[in-house]
Amino acid sequence: MKPVLYSYRRCPYAMRARMALRYAGIEVEIREISLKDKPRHILQCSPKGTVPVLVLHDGTVVDESLDIMEWALAQHDPDGWRRDIGLAMPLITENDGSFKRALDRYKYAVRFPEQPAETYRKEGERFLATLEARLSGHRYLLGDVLHQADVAIFPFVRQFSMVDADWFAASAYPALRSWLHGLVDSELFTGAMQKYPAWVESPEPGNQLA
């Protein structure tokens, strides 16, 4: 029996998990869910109700995207995505913390009217500038070989770039742009973005029509 991955195609956390699983060559049953109508089983496995959630055949539940990446890489990590984790972790932490916060405010600026969208964009740009500096000397964030950090971070930068594509195309981050385009065009990403119909949960035994 394959492990089950509850997923949502456009979720950046789910993207990083799906990419790590593909890279590690682990086949999973992807269950595409609606965030507005979550299946009972995902909530039974992980009451916090976020995707991605990986359920292993022995019932073990892994319900944080970075833990799913870690689990996948512990099974198989052919290119050493976990090297220099001491350098990678602060970047990933900043991505998931202050950058994600700025991204949400920039993307949904109408819901955060305290500041104009440009202010939130400027907050996010602090992280973009850090990435640009790293990418100016290397193809990827930790050198010339793809790393867990690239895969963990780029789905969020992709979202940021799409809020105002014209602004991003003219922005002061050329190395970041070519890094992003390379990852978006990669087989690893396109393969992980395959479309699945929404997973339909079978009815609870008690609710079944006779």
Ligand SMILES: N[C@@H](CCC(=O)N[C@@H](CS)C(=O)NCC(=O)O)C(=O)O
């Ligand atoms: N820290 C979690 C965050 C996951 C997360 O927030 N996912 C979003 C979708 S992108 C979600 O499921 N939100 C719940 C909802 O919208 O109901 C992780 O890394 O897995």
